[in-house]
Amino acid sequence: MLKNLSLRKPLVFVDLETTGPRVGVDRVVEFGAVRFEDGLPERELTLALDPGMPIPPSATAIHGVTDDHVAGCPTFADVLDVIDEFLGGADLAGYNLRRGVDRQA
Numbered sequence: 001m002l003k004n005l006s007l008r009k010p011l012v013f014v015d016l017e018t019t020g021p022r023v024g025v026d027r028v029v030e031f032g033a034v035r036f037e038d039g040l041p042e043r044e045l046t047l048a049l050d051p052g053m054p055i056p057p058s059a060t061a062i063h064g065v066t067d068d069h070v071a072g073c074p075t076f077a078d079v080l081d082v083i084d085e086f087l088g089g090a091d092l093a094g095y096n097l098r099r100g101v102d103r104q105a
Contacts, residue, residue, distance in 0.1 A: 010090035011036045017063040019051050027051030028076045029065045033086060045086045048073045 012035045020026035031047045048065070050073045060066050 007036070007039060007091075010042070012087055012090040012092055014087075014092055014094040016094075017059075017065055019053060019055050019059050026059075027053060029055055029059075029070055030063070031076070031079070031083060033083075035086065035090060043086070045082070047079055047082070049076050049079065050074065051076075 012033050015032040016028050017030035017032075018026045018028050028049050029051050031045070031049060033045045034041050035043045035045075048070050050070045052075060055065060055067050055070070
């Protein structure tokens with residue numbers, strides 16, 4: 001797929017499943033990412049996360065993640081070091097990545 005892509009840095013595609021669409025209010029329930037180096041997938045990371053709040057049925061209807069699924073899982077804050085290491089030195093790609101950045105600026 002990306003074998004003809006010439007990258008200067010690793011590229012990580014990120015996907016988040018959340019409790020809703022409100023940046024700064026809703027929480028992450030699943031973090032997923034694929035790291036590409038030299039145009040080939042090198043590693044994947046998928047983490048189920050406890051959002052510290054009930055997952056609304058409307059969110060579960062979209063991504064299928066339930067409160068029972070994340071019970072006992074770490075929080076996003078608990079895995080920041082793991083995510084930081086995975087993303088280290090890479091450019092990021094993903095759907096709606098800029099939206100959260102633009103709203104916080």
